[in-house]
Amino acid sequence: MGGMDRVFETTRAKGEVGVVEKKVFTMPSYTTLGGKTIRDVRIGYETYGKLNARGDNAIFIAHYFSGTSHAAGRYAHTDEEPGYWDAIIGPGKAIDTDRYFVVSADTLANVNTGDPNMVTTGPASINPDTGKQYGLDFPVVTIRDFVNVQKALVDALGIRKLHAMAGPSMGSMQAIEWATAYPEMVERVVAVIPAGLEADPYLxxxxxxxxxxxxxxxxxxxxxxxxxxxxxxxxxxxxxxxxxxxxxxxxxxxxxxxxxxxxxxxxxxxxxxxxxxxxxxxxxxxxxxxxxxxxxxYTAKACQLFSLGHEGKLLDAVDRIQARVLMMPAASDLLMLPQYAQKAVDVLRARGKNVEYAVLEGEGGHFDGLLIIEQADAVLRKFLEN
Amino acid sequence: MGGMDRVFETTRAKGEVGVVEKKVFTMPSYTTLGGKTIRDVRIGYETYGKLNARGDNAIFIAHYFSGTSHAAGRYAHTDEEPGYWDAIIGPGKAIDTDRYFVVSADTLANVNTGDPNMVTTGPASINPDTGKQYGLDFPVVTIRDFVNVQKALVDALGIRKLHAMAGPSMGSMQAIEWATAYPEMVERVVAVIPAGLEADPYLxxxxxxxxxxxxxxxxxxxxxxxxxxxxxxxxxxxxxxxxxxxxxxxxxxxxxxxxxxxxxxxxxxxxxxxxxxxxxxxxxxxxxxxxxxxxxxYTAKACQLFSLGHEGKLLDAVDRIQARVLMMPAASDLLMLPQYAQKAVDVLRARGKNVEYAVLEGEGGHFDGLLIIEQADAVLRKFLEN
Structure with missing residues (x-):
């Protein structure tokens, strides 16, 4: 019967999440990993699907370097393009919004400050202490800081467990960082076109x-x-x-x-x-x-600083992970080389973690993690169901 | 007996070419592929070994993007480093200066204008018409132009055949360009960390x-x-x-x-x-x-313009090649990707050319074509002897 259900689900028509509303999450203050306090933190977020009563059907999508929280759907029916992972997020898709409550948020120091649908707190924000833009007075922020603000959002939304934490590229950094920062909350990590467990010195x-x-x-x-x-x-x-x-x-x-x-x-x-x-x-x-x-x-610095456990404590950080991990590089990636993902898989397996590995086969390079993500449908669907 | 000779040769001690003298080759004028005439062309060159009476034991070494003609030996005994391919050029080495007469020349528009041992004619040269540096008044030059000037030098030296035309990276472009420009003169092409038969649009x-x-x-x-x-x-x-x-x-x-x-x-x-x-x-x-x-x-433009037959006539240019070709990418090359060499091999073989393929195995990237070139010794030795 379960099998029948599954066949039925995977063969039914796939839909779009429809019109998406941008919301804003605020924190009176947030203190960074570096110990600096930022007041009046605001980040944009969007959600697709519904949170269940147990609060355990949520999937968080973290975005890439130059991306925003717009992972799926359209802000208006007239939008030319849907969100970047629309091919795998929606009713009947691998990240099925009929089953999962999907949340995606703009990072701190997001680069798209001119996008009216993006909300962030970063160097272009007004410093409440001076009434002027922060510029370089904004504190250094890290992937962990992105994650900590996301955690506050997730708590505010009443989410108790993340069925999965997923993202491409810089989003993969956030996904695996979540799994070591809040291990009891993250059941699965989907790391697409991933950097691995830390930014390689070449990166x-x-x-x-x-x-x-x-x-x-x-x-x-x-x-x-x-x-x-x-x-x-x-x-x-x-x-x-x-x-x-x-x-x-x-x-x-x-x-x-x-x-x-x-x-x-x-x-x-x-x-x-x-x-x-x-x-x-x-x-x-x-x-x-x-x-x-x-x-x-600032976003580049956050990526450079990415290192589980933050310099020298990588294996301790790995040991804290409870999530199952799916590492999915793109074969033709010249930025996040597939060897970064392979190295991460080796380390995770050596520490007894449950890791799966799949490759996006294409010739588009790193951006294949967005452009041909539909290829991941079956692998991702299975990973999320088990 | 031939076999004995070979064993003897490959196992005897390898030496250095010794102190190298920089010489200057001049042409009263040279007209570029684009039809512009440059007066008073001067390029530096150096030679190792002796030309035989038939003038057919010469090997020409073309240099890489930021290189000079200093392929082997030292200008003074006190020089810290020898030329860039010293590991394979010298008495008893793969490019054996006891057998071959090795010539290497500085390219037109060479970037190392502050190197006292490099001589070039390029945008930093004095324009005889104005008495000032050319700057952007210097004409666009191509890999074919580099080769044509080298041809004039080769003729002036009394060389009748190139036993081989070899070079790494941009040097490989010159090597294969020689083979189609002057097919009757080039018996072998050694293309190391090569671009292939044309600069890929990604390059x-x-x-x-x-x-x-x-x-x-x-x-x-x-x-x-x-x-x-x-x-x-x-x-x-x-x-x-x-x-x-x-x-x-x-x-x-x-x-x-x-x-x-x-x-x-x-x-x-x-x-x-x-x-x-x-x-x-x-x-x-x-x-x-x-x-x-x-x-x-200018050097970057020359590399971008590299295309055998010069845009749209690649197969005609390939068909003119008489030389045997050795393509040798580096496995970890992220600049001249091994696939560029593979593609070139496929095209050359499809046109009935005699092509060999070998890979430098290392983790140093493109520069492995210089840094671990000694690894090519056996393959190169055999290729040059057959």
Whole structure:
């Protein structure tokens, strides 16, 4: 009968979660891992599905570096695109909103400060002590800080257990951090295109390269641009690097090949560009207006600082984990290399943890963790049901 | 007897090529692939071993992006380091200078303009028409242009056949370009950490990311910095990106792990750095003084433009190749991905070419094509003897 149910469920039509409402969670104050207190913390969140009476059917979705809490659904029927993991979140989908209560929240220091549907507290927020933007006076925040604020939200919502804590990329950092920070609450971790159990020093170097152009841009002004446009050239270059590092030759060949930009003559003009260059420049300059450079620096630092147990206590942190873990890298990922996930699996297994491993097969690079996530449907469905 | 000879040779002591003399090759003028004439072309070169009477025992070594013609030996006994491929070039080594006459030359627009042992003609050279540095008035140059100037040098030296044309990374582009440009002269191509038969669009994007910080630096001044220090901050950032892209987590973990810089407090100070960041910053700022930013832009453009047959005629160009080809990627290469070499092998074989494939096994990334090249000794020796 259970088997029949399951067949029925997996074959029924998949739906959308429908129109999503953005809500705001507030905390009068929050004290960071580094011991600094932030007053009037506000983060945006959204929910899909209903919490059951026992408060144990919740799945929390943590977002990636440049993402927001908009994991599924649309804010309005007219929205062109649904949330980033809409393919696996919704009625009848792997993260089935008829069964699970799904919560997703914006991180502290979220980079999308120009997105009207994103709410965060970060360097672009007004410091209540000065009435001006924090800029670099905002304290360093960590993945643990993201998680601690999420924990306060989860408590406020009446959630007693997380059936799963899931997320791609930086979201995977939050997912596994949750499992060691609040082990009794997290039953499953779904770590997609994951960094592993800590940011590899090579990833630390890549994050440095991402942020470097912002620091080089004179308009950054040591973080003090107070509502002005800020270092948009440096920010655009950061985004370009991120976009490329998130991709793979498979994408570059399919989308552009060696086409040159219309009207340019590459043999005559040093500034002529290939199509891939023109598109990288355009995409990133288009998006710059909605992002904040300082917030990108803080988010990058949070990723660099990611290390279960926080430097030198990784195995203790691993030992605290009670959750079953699903590690799911993308085969063509050049940013969060599959070897990071494999290393994490080895460590978790060596410490007696219950770990599953599956690979997203594609040629899109890191972004396959978003773009072909539907491929994870069966594995994810099974992982969540057992 | 031949067998005995070979055993004797491969087991005898390997030596160094000894003190190397830098020479200068000049051309009154050279006309680029784009149809622009450069007057008073000068490039540096060095040779090891002796040309035989038939002029057919020469091996030409083409250098990598940030390299020079210093492939082996030392300019003085006191030099700390020999040339970059010294492990495979010398008496008794795979590229045996007792048997082969080895030539290596500086490319046009070489980036190492502050290296007293490098001689090039590029944007930092004095334009004889104006008496000032060319800057962006220097014409776009291509891998074919590098090769054409090398051909003039080879002719001037009395070389009639290249027993092999070899090089790592950008050197591999020159090697395979030689084989299609002057097929009757090139008997073997040794393409190490190779780009393949053309720059992949993804590599084109990476090269764009390398050059972008130079363009962002106000001191670049649209290429017109005339002997001034120029955009050294942008150049340092370019070098940092190149250095990281040339490496791999295996290197990052072995060299740094997650160590932080001494005295920094990462949880309190946004500007505190991990050890890998501090070293990347230091290495690249140390080296900036000897490099020219405009030359880096031109060299990057040459690499982006690399495409056998020059856009759309790749298979015709492949069909002209007579040489046997050895493609040798590095397993951990994140810049010239092994798949680029595999793709090239597939195309060459499909066109009936004689191709061998071998992999450098290491965790150092792209730079393994220099750092562990000794691993290629046996494969290379056999390839050169057959």
């Amino acid at each position: 630390v170097g890549m994050l440095n390269v991402w942020t470097a152009p912002i620091l080089l841009d004179a308009a950054w002004n040591n973080g003090d641009y107070q509502g002005a446009q800020g270092p948009i050239k440096g920010l655009a270059m950061a985004l370009k690097t991120i976009t490329l590092n998130g991709r793979h030759p498979g994408w570059a060949n399919a989308a552009f090949g060696r086409k040159s930009e219309e009207g340019g003559d590459l043999l005559q003009d040093l500034s002529a560009r290939y199509a891939i260059e023109a598109v990288l420049d355009k995409v990133t300059t288009d998006r710059v207006a909605t992002l904040d450079a300082n917030s990108l620096l | 084109v994007g990476m090269l764009n990311v390398w050059t972008a910080p130079i363009l962002l630096d106000a001191a670049w001044n649209n290429g017109d910095y005339q002997g001034a220090q120029g955009p050294i901050k942008g150049l340092a950032m370019a070098l940092k990106t190149i250095t990281l892209n040339g490496r791999h987590p295996g290197w990052a973990n072995a060299a740094f792990g997650r160590k932080s810089e001494e005295g920094g407090d990462l949880l309190q100070d946004l500007s505190a750095r991990y050890a890998i960041e501090a070293v990347l910053d230091k290495v690249t700022t140390d080296r900036v003084a000897t490099l020219d930013a405009n030359s880096l832009l």
